[in-house]
Amino acid sequence: MSHSLAVRDEALRALRAAGCVFAEDELAVLCEAAAGDDQRLRELTGRRVVGEPLEQVIGWADFCGVRVTVRPGVFVPRxxxxxxxxxxxxxxxxxxxxxxxxxxxxxxxxxxxxxxxxxxxxxxxxxxxxxxxxxxxxxxxxxxxxxxxxxxxxxxxxxxxxxxxxxxxxxxxxxxxxxxxxxxxxxxxxxxxxxxxxxxxxxxxxxxxxxxxxxxxxxxxxxxxxxxxxxxxxxxxxxxxxxxxxxxxxxxxxxxxxx
Missing domain, CATH: 3.40.50.150 (Vaccinia Virus protein VP39)
Incomplete structure (x- = not known):
């Protein structure tokens, strides 16, 4: 299930306005995490645009080729x-x-x-x-x-x-x-x-x-x-x-x- 074009565009504009340098890449990751749910995509984007680390927003980080669960408030592996x-x-x-x-x-x-x-x-x-x-x-x-x-x-x-x-x-x-x-x-x-x-x-x-x-x-x-x-x-x-x-x-x- 894919997200509506209007919601994707809205999310992309929000990410760019927040200063996310790799806004398109981040949007792709957020869309995957939202799994086709437009409201969920809005929620995740909202967390990201206020500065929450992307890894905490989507719930995982890629570290040394391993997908590591990262919860809110937990240090993000560099x-x-x-x-x-x-x-x-x-x-x-x-x-x-x-x-x-x-x-x-x-x-x-x-x-x-x-x-x-x-x-x-x-x-x-x-x-x-x-x-x-x-x-x-x-x-x-x-x-x-x-x-x-x-x-x-x-x-x-x-x-x-x-x-x-x-x-x-x-x-x-x-x-x-x-x-x-x-x-x-x-x-x-x-x-x-x-x-x-x-x-x-x-x-x-x-x-x-x-x-x-x-x-x-x-x-x-x-x-x-x-x-x-x-x-x-x-x-x-x-x-x-x-x-x-x-x-x-x-x-x-x-x-x-x-x-």
Whole structure:
């Protein structure tokens, strides 16, 4: 069932007026989500034109070729975070334990498991809506816990983690007002705010990581290029061998800490 031409034109004009650069592409996605229901298309378009992220409006994001459920109020996985997936896969082994800390929707852990299906996957987040969303995405393939960083994890995984994905918030607090409105207004601040220099949460992860990692395990986290020096120093101070991975195509940087 297709939408009426008049409603499609109305939606397209609204998207363009709202400043959506790829209005035609977004309209196609919204039409698919509305499934021929003109009133539903109007509702979805209305949410989008006030700035709600497209992924939250349609209910999913394409991340590393995986369709990930994204609910309203949940952090939207960024394409650049693929750098973590690419860097993690070589260390993910069949039967090995992968932990997705600050998991949000669970997208990063899910993408790693899709590439290495035999890993054991555990995820955790502090934000209740993120936890509920991650439980949808990881149903039947991973356990999701609610809590603050390592405090959320079961004691049984301590010292057994082969790959620790820590996609922590790393935006300096003073930069939050400069972020796009769709992030500031529709994503939880706890998923964005990294403290004074953006590395407060990362330092907490680095402080405890070696206790949770198995021998030879690795912790991976995305950061800004300007934060690399401080981030690698935090890893070294906590007994981990630091490595930096960059992807020019994604304009992304990740730091790795090896036990």
């Amino acid at each position: 394409p650049r975070t693929r750098v973590l997936v690419e860097a993690a896969v070589p260390y993910a082994e069949a039967g090995g334990l992968v932990v997705d800390l600050c998991c949000g929707s669970g997208a990063v852990g899910l993408a790693v498991r899709r590439r290495v299906p035999a890993v054991v996957l555990v995820a955790a987040d502090l934000e209740p809506r993120a936890v509920a969303c991650a439980r949808e995405n990881l149903a039947g393939i991973g356990e999701v816990y609610e809590g603050d960083l390592f405090a959320a994890l079961p004691a049984a995984v301590r010292g057994r983690v082969g790959v620790l994905l820590a996609n922590v918030p790393y935006v300096p607090t003073r930069h939050l007002p400069l972020m796009p409105a769709e992030a500031r207004e529709f994503e939880p601040e706890v998923a964005l705010d990294g403290g004074e220099d953006g590395l407060d949460v990362f330092r907490r992860v680095a402080w405890e990581a070696s206790v949770w990692l198995a021998p030879g395990g690795v912790v991976l986290s995305e950061c800004a290029e300007s934060q690399v020096g401080a981030a690698t120093e935090a890893l070294r101070r906590n007994g981990l061998r630091a490595e930096v991975v960059t992807d020019d195509e994604l304009e992304a940087t990740a730091v790795l800490g090896h036990r």
